[in-house]
Structure formats: C-alpha cells, structure tokens
Amino acid sequence: MSEPSGSAAGRGRPFHSPFTILIYTRNMIKAKASRAKTGSSPARAEHLAQLSLKACLIARDAAFNLRDLVTHSSRMAFLAIKECEKELDMIEREIDERLPAAISRVGEVRARQLLSSLKCITDLERIGDLSMSVAHRVNARTSRLPAADARALSEMAVTLHDMLDLVHGGFVKLDLDSARRVLQMDKEIDAKCNALFQKYLSHSGSDAASFDVLLMAQALERAGDHTTNLAEELYSLIEGRSLRHAPKKTPSS
Numbered sequence: 001m002s003e004p005s006g007s008a009a010g011r012g013r014p015f016h017s018p019f020t021i022l023i024y025t026r027n028m029i030k031a032k033a034s035r036a037k038t039g040s041s042p043a044r045a046e047h048l049a050q051l052s053l054k055a056c057l058i059a060r061d062a063a064f065n066l067r068d069l070v071t072h073s074s075r076m077a078f079l080a081i082k083e084c085e086k087e088l089d090m091i092e093r094e095i096d097e098r099l100p101a102a103i104s105r106v107g108e109v110r111a112r113q114l115l116s117s118l119k120c121i122t123d124l125e126r127i128g129d130l131s132m133s134v135a136h137r138v139n140a141r142t143s144r145l146p147a148a149d150a151r152a153l154s155e156m157a158v159t160l161h162d163m164l165d166l167v168h169g170g171f172v173k174l175d176l177d178s179a180r181r182v183l184q185m186d187k188e189i190d191a192k193c194n195a196l197f198q199k200y201l202s203h204s205g206s207d208a209a210s211f212d213v214l215l216m217a218q219a220l221e222r223a224g225d226h227t228t229n230l231a232e233e234l235y236s237l238i239e240g241r242s243l244r245h246a247p248k249k250t251p252s253s
Contacts, residue, residue, distance in 0.1 A: 041105035045114055048095055048102055052117035053171060055091045055124045056230070058084050060164035062131040063223070066157040069138050070150050070216075081135040088128035092121045116237045120171075123226040123233075127164075130223040134216045141212070149213045152192050156220040159188050163227045170234045179238075182231035189224035193217045 062084035069077040095118060103114045134153075138145070145153070163182045170178030196217045200210045236242045 041102065042110070044098065044102045045106050045110050048099055049113055049117050051091050051095055052120045052124070053168060055088055055121055056164060056168040056171070058087050058091075059124045059127045059131070060161055060168065062088075062128055063157050063161035063164060066131055066134055066220075067154045067161070069135055070145065070153045070157060073138065073141075073144060078135050078139050081131055085128040085132040088121075088125050092125040095121045112237065116233055119233050120230055123229045127160075127223045127226050130219045130226070134219045137212055137216050141209075143209075145213065149196065152196055153213070153216055153220065156189050156192050156217065156224075159185055159192075160220060160223055160227065163224065163231075167227060167230045167234065170231070171237075174234075174238050176235065176238050179231040179234040183228055186224045186228045189221055193221040 062081050065074075065077040065080040065084070068074045069081065099114055099118055103111050106114065144150070163185050166178045166182050166185075169175065170182075197214060200214055232243045
C-alpha cells in the first residue's frame with residue numbers, strides 16, 4: 001500500500017504498516033500493563049498516558065488504511081482497520097479500568113494529564129468505530145465506488161490521517177500550533193462532506209448506492225469532529241482553559 005500524497009508519512013515521517021500496528025501495540029500493552037500492575041503510582045500514570053498516545057497512532061493508521069480501502073478495495077486494508085478498531089477498544093477498556101486508582105495517587109499536574117487521556121481515548125475509540133463502519137460499507141459493496149466519490153472519500157481519509165498525526169505530535173511536544181492547524185483542517189473534511197450531500201440530494205435520482213456514499217462521508221465527517229475534540233483537549237491541557245465553552249464575544253467587546 002502506498003502512502004497518500006501529502007500525508008505525514010509521505011513527508012518523511014514513519015509509517016506503521018498494519019502488521020507493525022499489531023506487533024508493537026500488543027507487545028507494548030502486554031509488557032507495560034504487566035509492569036504497571038505492580039509498579040509505582042507515577043509508573044502507572046505514565047503507562048496510561050502513553051497508552052493514549054499509542055491509541056492516537058492506531059487511529060491515524062486506521063485512517064490511512066481507509067484511503068487504501070476506498071481507492072483499491074484492498075482486503076488487507078480492511079483487515080488492518082478491523083485490527084485497529086479492536087486495539088482501540090482494548091486500550092479504552094484498560095484506561096477505564098486503571099485510571100480511577102492511578103488518578104487518586106498523583107499530583108494535580110499528572111491528574112490533569114490523566115483526565116486528558118481519558119477524554120482522548122473516548123474520542124479515539126469513536127474514531128475507530130466510525131472508520132470500521134466505513135470499512136464495512138465499502139467491503140459490502142458489490143461494485144467499486146464511482147471514481148469521483150472514491151476520490152472525495154479518499155481525500156477526506158487523508159485529511160483525517162494528517163489531523164491525527166498533528167494531534168499526536170501536539171501532545172508529545174505540547175505544541176499549541178498543532179491544535180490550531182487541526183481545527184482549521186476540519187473545515188476541509190466538512191466541505192467535502194457537504195459537497196457530496198449537495199451532489200446527491202440536489203436531484204431525485206439518488207439510489208441506495210449513493211445513500212451509502214453519503215453515510216460513509218458522514219462517518220468521516222464525524223471522525224473529523226472527534227479529532228477536533230482531541231485538538232481542543234490539547235489546547236486545554238496547554239493553556240489551562242477550554243475552547244468548548246468559551247464565552248462568546250459581544251459586538252461591543
């Protein structure tokens with residue numbers, strides 16, 4: 001599978017193949033979970049924080065494989081997305097189970113990081129579910145997607161991939177600019193989704209196949225929204241205040 005043009009990996013960043021995802025995630029979870037069970041409170045907290053970062057990479061690679069599935073109907077890409085979704089579910093369960101005990105034994109700064117990890121894994125797990133829903137729809141088709149639709153959905157998946165890559169880098173480096181860029185890129189996904197809806201809803205000849213395309217576009221658009229949640233959480237972690245409930249400016253302010 002080739003890397004999408006303009007994507008993070010295409011610019012020289014490392015790309016994890018489906019098989020790499022499976023190997024490093026399972027080994028990482030088994031080894032670190034074993035140490036975290038008996039380790040110190042800081043070690044357990046660090047383990048959970050690292051899990052959320054790994055989950056971001058897995059969601060990113062699911063988005064990459066969506067591009068390949070939509071474009072080439074690749075069976076390998078479908079299986080990779082399925083494995084990513086399972087891994088994200090497993091990571092979410094571990095964080096849900098272990099975070100209450102970990103957060104009660106750390107200071108305020110680490111507690112905020114753990115709460116951020118909990119919020120992030122919720123969004124990342126949903127991104128995995130939405131990616132899987134698109135994969136199932138593509139896999140169930142008896143014919144290939146029309147070229148124009150496949151191109152639009154592929155571009156949405158590439159943008160989602162790059163947004164998740166920025167989110168991961170932003171959390172690693174605590175980079176506020178990454179959060180801002182993700183919020184801007186979400187508009188690209190929204191625009192492509194709206195264009196597909198206008199295309200098919202502007203005439204009465206839409207059929208079940210075209211409705212399927214709209215459901216796939218909507219799933220990718222929602223995955224983009226969950227990624228903006230991650231960017232907003234990154235902003236909150238760095239700045240100490242949330243963008244989600246910021247007061248609106250009045251005309252006189």
